[in-house]
Amino acid sequence: MRVADLETPVPVIDLDRVEHNLAKMQAYCDSHGLQLRPHIKTHKIPAFAQRQLALGAGGITCQKLGEAEVMADAGLDDIFISYPLIGPVKAQRLADLSRRAKVRVGIDNRLALDTIGEAARASNHTIGVLVEFDSGNKRTGVTSVAEALELARRVQQTPGLRFDGLMTYPSTAATARFVAEARQEFEKAGIPISVVSGGGTPNAWAAHEIAGLTEVRVGTYIYHDRATVGAGAASLDECAFHLHVTVISRPTEDRAVIDAGSKSLSSDQLDPSFGKGYGLILGYEDAVIERLNEEHGIVDVSRCATRPVVGERLRIVPNHVCVVSNLHDEVAVSRGGELIEMWPVAARGKTR
Amino acid sequence: MRVADLETPVPVIDLDRVEHNLAKMQAYCDSHGLQLRPHIKTHKIPAFAQRQLALGAGGITCQKLGEAEVMADAGLDDIFISYPLIGPVKAQRLADLSRRAKVRVGIDNRLALDTIGEAARASNHTIGVLVEFDSGNKRTGVTSVAEALELARRVQQTPGLRFDGLMTYPSTAATARFVAEARQEFEKAGIPISVVSGGGTPNAWAAHEIAGLTEVRVGTYIYHDRATVGAGAASLDECAFHLHVTVISRPTEDRAVIDAGSKSLSSDQLDPSFGKGYGLILGYEDAVIERLNEEHGIVDVSRCATRPVVGERLRIVPNHVCVVSNLHDEVAVSRGGELIEMWPVAARGKTR
Numbered sequence: 001m002r003v004a005d006l007e008t009p010v011p012v013i014d015l016d017r018v019e020h021n022l023a024k025m026q027a028y029c030d031s032h033g034l035q036l037r038p039h040i041k042t043h044k045i046p047a048f049a050q051r052q053l054a055l056g057a058g059g060i061t062c063q064k065l066g067e068a069e070v071m072a073d074a075g076l077d078d079i080f081i082s083y084p085l086i087g088p089v090k091a092q093r094l095a096d097l098s099r100r101a102k103v104r105v106g107i108d109n110r111l112a113l114d115t116i117g118e119a120a121r122a123s124n125h126t127i128g129v130l131v132e133f134d135s136g137n138k139r140t141g142v143t144s145v146a147e148a149l150e151l152a153r154r155v156q157q158t159p160g161l162r163f164d165g166l167m168t169y170p171s172t173a174a175t176a177r178f179v180a181e182a183r184q185e186f187e188k189a190g191i192p193i194s195v196v197s198g199g200g201t202p203n204a205w206a207a208h209e210i211a212g213l214t215e216v217r218v219g220t221y222i223y224h225d226r227a228t229v230g231a232g233a234a235s236l237d238e239c240a241f242h243l244h245v246t247v248i249s250r251p252t253e254d255r256a257v258i259d260a261g262s263k264s265l266s267s268d269q270l271d272p273s274f275g276k277g278y279g280l281i282l283g284y285e286d287a288v289i290e291r292l293n294e295e296h297g298i299v300d301v302s303r304c305a306t307r308p309v310v311g312e313r314l315r316i317v318p319n320h321v322c323v324v325s326n327l328h329d330e331v332a333v334s335r336g337g338e339l340i341e342m343w344p345v346a347a348r349g350k351t352r
Numbered sequence: 353m354r355v356a357d358l359e360t361p362v363p364v365i366d367l368d369r370v371e372h373n374l375a376k377m378q379a380y381c382d383s384h385g386l387q388l389r390p391h392i393k394t395h396k397i398p399a400f401a402q403r404q405l406a407l408g409a410g411g412i413t414c415q416k417l418g419e420a421e422v423m424a425d426a427g428l429d430d431i432f433i434s435y436p437l438i439g440p441v442k443a444q445r446l447a448d449l450s451r452r453a454k455v456r457v458g459i460d461n462r463l464a465l466d467t468i469g470e471a472a473r474a475s476n477h478t479i480g481v482l483v484e485f486d487s488g489n490k491r492t493g494v495t496s497v498a499e500a501l502e503l504a505r506r507v508q509q510t511p512g513l514r515f516d517g518l519m520t521y522p523s524t525a526a527t528a529r530f531v532a533e534a535r536q537e538f539e540k541a542g543i544p545i546s547v548v549s550g551g552g553t554p555n556a557w558a559a560h561e562i563a564g565l566t567e568v569r570v571g572t573y574i575y576h577d578r579a580t581v582g583a584g585a586a587s588l589d590e591c592a593f594h595l596h597v598t599v600i601s602r603p604t605e606d607r608a609v610i611d612a613g614s615k616s617l618s619s620d621q622l623d624p625s626f627g628k629g630y631g632l633i634l635g636y637e638d639a640v641i642e643r644l645n646e647e648h649g650i651v652d653v654s655r656c657a658t659r660p661v662v663g664e665r666l667r668i669v670p671n672h673v674c675v676v677s678n679l680h681d682e683v684a685v686s687r688g689g690e691l692i693e694m695w696p697v698a699a700r701g702k703t704r
Contacts, residue, residue, distance in 0.1 A: 007441055007704045041646060063647045083647065084600040086611070086663050089359055108601050111662045139648050140601040140609050248436040249460050249492040257492050259438070263678050264703050267619040294393060294674055295415045295435065295703070296491050310463045311438050322646055326615050327679075329701045349681045351616050351647070352359045 001339045003332050004313060008246040009260040011324065011331045012315075015340065017240035018048070018222055025204065025221045026055045032208035037061050037080055039199065039219030042322045044347035045331075046074030048222060059102070061199075061217045065093050066350030072101045074346070080104040082167060082199070082217060084112040084132070084140060090352075091119035094127065104128035106167045108141050113154055113161070120160030129155045130167040130197055133182075135175040141168060145182045152191050165193045169217070170200030171210050179212035202231035225321035230274025241331075242315040243279070243324065245297070247308045254302035258314060261292040264327060268320040279316040284308060289316075353691045355684050356665060360598040361612040363676065363683045364667075367692065369592035370400070370574055377556065377573045378407045384560035389413050389432055391551065391571030394674045396699035397683075398426030400574060411454070413551075413569045417445050418702030420453075426698070429453040434519060434551070434569060436464040436484070436492060442704075443471035446479065456480035458519045460493050465506055465513070472512030481507045482519040482549055485534075487527040493520060497534045504543050517545045521569070522552030523562050531564035554583035577673035582626025593683075594667040595631070595676060597649070599660045606654040610666060614644040616679060620672040631668040636660060641668075 003012045029036040038052040039061040049060050049071055059078030062068040068079045079101050085094055094116060097103050107113050107129055120127045131151045134141035142148050148166065155163040166182060168175050179196050186193050198207060199217035201224075207216045220227075223241035224234040243265060249257040265278055277289040278297065284304050291298040301307045308314060318324040325331070326349065330342045355364045374390075381388040390404040391413040401412050401423055411430030414420040420431045431453050437446055446468060449455050459465050459481055472479045483503045486493035494500050500518065507515040518534060520527050531548050538545050550559060551569035553576075559568045572579075575593035576586040595617060601609040617630050629641040630649065638655040653659045660666060670676040677683070678701065682694045 007439075009703050086598050086600050087359075108603060109662050112600070134603060138607065139603075139643075139645060139650055141603060143603055246438050248438050248464070251460060251486060251491075251493060251495055255490065260703070262618070262620060262675050263701075266614070267621070267675070268614060269619070291491075293491060294678075298491055310461050323614050323619070326646075327701065328703070349615075349679065351361050351612070351680070 002337055003244065003334045003339050004337065006244065006332055006339065008244050008313065009264045010244050011328050012242050012244050013223070013331050013333045014240045015333055015335045017238060021221055021224065021238055021240060022052055022055050025218060026057065028205060029216055030056060034207055034213065035215040037197065037215050037217050038222070039063070039082070039217050040067060040071060040347065042219035042325060043222050044325060044345045045343055046071055046076065046346055047343065049074070049076050064350055064352065065090055065097070066352050067347040068097055069093070070347040070350060072097055077101040080106070080197070082106045082169070084108055085116060086112055088115055088119065091115040095119035095123035095125060098123065098125040098127050104130060104164060106130045106132045107151065108132040110151070110154065113151060113158065117158035117161050126160060126162050128162050128164040130165050130195060131155070132167050133178055135168045135172045135178055137169060139169070145178065145185050148182060149185055149189060149191070152186065153189070156191065163191065165195030165197070167197040169198070171198030171203060171207055171213060175213065176211045183212060201228050202233050205233060220322060223321045223325070226270055226275055226280055226317050226319045230271060236317065239317045241318065241321050241325065242282070243318060245314050245316060247310050247312045247314065250310050254300060256287070256299040256301050256308055258297040258299060259295065260297050260316070261295045263294045265292060265297060265316070265318060266320065266323040266327060267292060268323050270319040279318050282315045282317065284314065354689055355596065355686045355691050356689065358596065358684055358691065360596050360665065361616045362596050363680050364594050364596050365575070365683050365685045366592045367685055367687045369590060373573055373576065373590055373592060374404055374407050377570060378409065380557060381568055382408060386559055386565065387567040389549065389567050389569050390574070391415070391434070391569050392419060392423060392699065394571035394677060395574050396677060396697045397695055398423055398428065398698055399695065401426070401428050416702055416704065417442055417449070418704050419699040420449055421445070422699040422702060424449055424453045432456040432458070432549070434458045434521070436460055437468060438464055440467055440471065443467040447471035447475035447477060450475065450477040450479050456482060456516060458482045458484045459503065460484040462503070462506065465503060465510065469510035469513050478512060478514050480514045480516040482517050482547060483507070484519050485530055487520045487522070487524045487530055489521060491521070497530065497537050500534055501537055501541055501543070504538065505541070508543065515543065517547030517549070519549040521550070523550030523555060523559055523565060527565065528563045535564065553580050554585050557585060572674060575673045575677070578622055578627055578632055578669050578671045582623060588669065591669045593670065593673050593677065594634070595670060597666050597668060599662050599664045599666065602662050606652060608639070608651040608653050608660050610649040610651060611647065612649050612668070613647045615646045617644060617649060617668070617670060618672065618675040618679060619644060620675050622671040631670050634667045634669065636666065
């Protein structure tokens with residue numbers, strides 16, 4: 001079956017492009033002596049995680065515990081959860097996970113540390129810990145080396161936990177400065193930093209320029225999207241995930257409506273310097289998906305030389321593929337336009 | 353079990369508030385002689401659709417065929433699909449649906465009409481059609497009475513189809529003007545308009561002021577959200593859907609991070625005149641969820657007199673509850689803070 005014959009809206013994965021993207025990032029990391037630890041948040045599909053490992057990745061990264069459990073169920077056995085887990089239930093689930101996989105977790109506060117420590121002790125398994133620091137993103141992460149050192153000391157003093165190093169997101173110039181200072185202070189304190197884990201596809205190709213980084217966590221690179229293309233991290237031909245849609249209405253000369261809105265494409269916007277609208281329509285690059293309702297995409301086709309007709313099928317490169325992938329229960333995996341199989345997005349919606 | 357003991361992030365439905373909201377809208381429609389045809393796109397849960405019918409609704413509305421199929425599987429047997437269905441596969445599915453439910457569909461173009469007509473003839477079932485017109489929203493719908501009349505004539509001439517009337521979204525003052533003109537022209541043409549279906553929760557309470565309207569399609573009213581509160585259609589106390597989240601990090605005095613981002617709360621923004629940020633945190637109304645990453649909500653707490661601590665549980669009123677509901681596989685149905693049951697969001701992700 002041709003993917004062009006599937007009902008829309010449907011996310012279509014080009015397996016050759018996926019393979020190219022996975023191999024390219026692995027080769028980059030290998031050539032610079034960086035450990036690649038792919039983030040599965042983008043694809044959420046165990047078979048892709050297994051392929052990433054087969055190509056040389058050193059374990060995977062998950063954001064949520066529920067994602068990690070799905071991956072462990074599929075046999076993935078080296079998992080980093082780059083997210084603060086709070087509360088005894090999640091700590092217990094993490095400890096349970098550590099019985100069947102090598103588990104590491106990121107923390108940036110004492111409560112996360114203490115609850116995880118308790119659960120780890122009770123389970124008689126050791127959980128590795130990276131202390132998260134902020135390198136300018138202003139999200140999670142401690143903001144000073146002194147805080148990082150204090151947490152690292154406490155990890156070392158907590159039976160059941162093992163201090164493995166530091167993590168941040170995304171990797172930036174500030175990352176190198178923080179790491180340089182941390183290496184000095186941690187050395188004085190006699191605490192070895194074995195891992196420094198950074199992340200982010202947009203600036204992944206510059207990871208080797210960040211002194212001190214040992215590990216790269218990237219997710220989007222498997223599919224790429226308008227944002228990573230806009231950031232110069234990929235070409236449009238490397239985008240491996242397209243949403244196929246149909247024009248369902250042409251109410252006026254200048255307007256087309258497609259069968260995908262915020263429930264299929266997400267409301268994620270794009271840096272205006274990267275382009276306009278809620279996705280790029282291939283073949284109609286001058287069209288702008290200017291508005292999304294839940295199931296409608298309203299497209300301004302006024303600048304198009306030729307214009308799509310009702311019933312026409314379009315292919316869209318999403319602004320931010322990670323959230324789009326998460327909206328769909330399954331993806332069409334294809335090669336050369338032929339459908340190979342529909343794959344469930346197994347870790348979709350595992351928010352807890 | 354208390355819903356406060358459920359792991360976060362978790363959507364929690366207050367059943368008493370749902371009941372209040374459903375009864376209030378039904379009473380409003382009853383008192384004005386309007387048919388209520390609730391849109392299930394918000395809740396996507398058959399049991400709620402059945403409750404809406406039990407309270408007096410005259411059938412349900414679905415946006416996508418896949419939603420309608422889920423509802424029909426659960427025994428719902430009067431379904432309006434307010435969405436143009438394009439192509440022979442969807443037309444055939446619609447015809448199949450018409451064997452087990454009374455089916456009506458909205459169209460605004462000939463292609464939709466012709467393909468549905470063919471499938472209806474082949475199945476020997478009659479499908480009701482409403483012609484969609486645009487009352488200012490600039491989405492789908494014909495833009496003139498002449499076009500509506502032309503489509504209505506073609507529906508009448510198509511065996512297997514029955515012309516039932518007109519539909520639009522949302523209901524506005526322009527709706528009444530269009531309908532008045534249409535009634536004149538259709539009467540001249542000898543085509544009766546039995547149904548005029550309008551929609552939208554924000555302006556639902558003014559539906560009786562729109563001359564000619566016979567049917568109200570509303571979805572959000574079951575839960576309400578910041579947008580319908582902002583529009584004056586509900587009070588905050590009528591919001592029946594809260595996302596329970598946990599503070600997972602407090603990296604600085606002014607910043608809190610919660611365990612819900614765009615994959616739990618959606619990136620849907622709010623009319624700035626209705627409020628700031630990606631949701632309202634109850635008890636911390638001066639906090640602003642100023643940024644969402646996929647699994648992180650970054651909250652500015654600088655204007656809060658008291659500030660939440662790591663591990664604290666928060667309740668969020670979403671900006672736009674329909675897309676939030678669609679992100680979660682299940683919801684916690686509760687009464688008085690006690691969990692009754694986890695319910696699957698059965699028609700979630702049925703985009704096709």
